[in-house]
Amino acid sequence: MHGAGNDFVVIDCRRQPLPLDAAAIARLGDRHIGVGFDQLLTIEPARDPACAFRYGIYNRDGSEAGQCGNGVRCVAAWLRRDGALGPGLTRLQSPSGAVTVEILADGRVRVDMGIPDFTPAAIPLREAVAAPLYARELGGARVEFGAVSMGNPHAVIEVAAAGRAPVAEWGPALENHTDFPDRANIGFAEVLAPDEIRLRVWERGVGETQACGSGACAAAVVLHQRGRCGSEVRVHLPGGLLEISWAGPGRPVWMTGPAAFVFDGNYHL
Ligand SMILES: N[C@H](CCC[C@H](N)C(=O)O)C(=O)O
Numbered sequence: 671m672h673g674a675g676n677d678f679v680v681i682d683c684r685r686q687p688l689p690l691d692a693a694a695i696a697r698l699g700d701r702h703i704g705v706g707f708d709q710l711l712t713i714e715p716a717r718d719p720a721c722a723f724r725y726g727i728y729n730r731d732g733s734e735a736g737q738c739g740n741g742v743r744c745v746a747a748w749l750r751r752d753g754a755l756g757p758g759l760t761r762l763q764s765p766s767g768a769v770t771v772e773i774l775a776d777g778r779v780r781v782d783m784g785i786p787d788f789t790p791a792a793i794p795l796r797e798a799v800a801a802p803l804y805a806r807e808l809g810g811a812r813v814e815f816g817a818v819s820m821g822n823p824h825a826v827i828e829v830a831a832a833g834r835a836p837v838a839e840w841g842p843a844l845e846n847h848t849d850f851p852d853r854a855n856i857g858f859a860e861v862l863a864p865d866e867i868r869l870r871v872w873e874r875g876v877g878e879t880q881a882c883g884s885g886a887c888a889a890a891v892v893l894h895q896r897g898r899c900g901s902e903v904r905v906h907l908p909g910g911l912l913e914i915s916w917a918g919p920g921r922p923v924w925m926t927g928p929a930a931f932v933f934d935g936n937y938h939l
Pocket residue numbers: 676708709727729734735736737738739740741822823855873874875876881882883884885
């Protein structure tokens with residue numbers, strides 16, 4: 671499946687746990703010797719009785735993640751096709767907490783991605799207090815960024831032109847910076863208008879992807895905090911458009927976007 675070009679293998683683990691360790695996941699995710707994906711998603715029985723199902727998130731390098739915005743839209747669409755997701759709002763359990771999904775009449779999926787957390791300890795980011803901007807030296811350049819947790823760690827760098835951003839240089843440098851103890855996803859955001867941004871994301875454990883749902887949420891809320899965009903933002907990513915709505919601090923972020931099936935298969939161990 672894919673959500674705006676961010677692609678996934680979705681494995682039904684409702685009856686048995688995932689029989690793959692990190693090394694096996696990385697082999698399966700390799701686009702030359704495996705099936706290839708940005709993330710592997712598992713669908714599991716919920717551990718939280720208030721949720722219908724749980725989903726697991728594994729990056730292509732085998733590392734686990736706490737949230738995946740494009741992925742949960744695909745999980746919702748997968749469950750609807752399987753007849754396991756009814757109309758209206760459904761709570762699903764992510765590794766970092768519950769989210770709420772709704773499949774719209776046009777087939778897009780709307781998700782309550784939870785409340786963004788700007789506190790450094792939650793990201794985690796080695797900073798004493800939360801600030802709208804932080805700065806680090808990357809390859810001799812002083813780079814300013816905002817930071818937030820959407821259940822997974824994000825840094826957001828505002829750039830003049832996303833198309834010319836040094837994604838392949840600053841992305842891995844900041845992803846692996848020692849001040850991000852769990853690494854981080856790095857967004858490069860160009861403000862086109864108060865309700866429109868262009869975004870590219872270097873994802874933790876993957877590299878640059880066609881889209882990042884939690885990254886689109888992170889960019890919208892970081893730029894909103896700095897007064898650079900409003901509450902409703904259209905986020906243009908290389909793989910497609912995501913719509914983000916955030917009423918401000920302490921409120922949940924809503925994300926709306928597509929989910930598509932590519933092929934079905936079976937794996938034999
Ligand atoms: N690379 C991310 C997980 C996938 C997030 C992304 N695919 C999305 O749509 O939110 C991390 O390690 O936190």
